[in-house]
Amino acid sequence: KNQVEQSPQSLIILEGKNCTLQCNYTVSPFSNLRWYKQDTGRGPVSLTIMTFSENTKSNGRYTATLDADTKQSSLHITASQLSDSASYICVVRGDNYGQNFVFGPGTRLSVLP
């Protein structure tokens, strides 16, 4: 069964600190992996997308990594800000046909002053 798991379920850090969120997936065949940020009460917004051949992709203070062999991805947030408080969702697309997107349950990040 195609699944996407994320850890930790929730995380609390102090402003200015770094953190890393994990995503493990069993989706096969693999097309791409995307990280979304979802603020409370809002829809998800895309941060990065990576295909099979990409290992790292950055978007400002957000850096995503992908290991397609072990089917793992991580999202690293550098110098966290209060505005980073949100849920971060890992989404894996299974193939190039149809709408085979599998969404992870998300990691809830709280950044405290």
Add this chain to the structure above:
Amino acid sequence: DAEITQSPRHKITETGRQVTLACHQTWNHNNMFWYRQDLGHGLRLIHYSYGVHDTNKGEVSDGYSVSRSNTEDLPLTLESAASSQTSVYFCASSVGGTDNEQFFGPGTRLTVL
């Protein structure tokens, strides 16, 4: 600016009533999607459309229907609302292609009593 909107933002209804949630996008995207988001679950696909008069069932389509009469709108109808359909509903749209970034609306919180 182009955008995607949903209405209403909050809705309370009774079991057995028919409910329609609206979704409107001004990007002229061909693809539109409806998801539901529940605690502990990732977003799950209800229905999607690749263009006018095209509709397809997603993972959790039972009890829901959609119709696409124009490019901009994809209303979601709950034929006979059930308490299990209490959830937050997100509409999304995309241009299409392998990248397939989806742009999400702000969500509708539906409570079925």
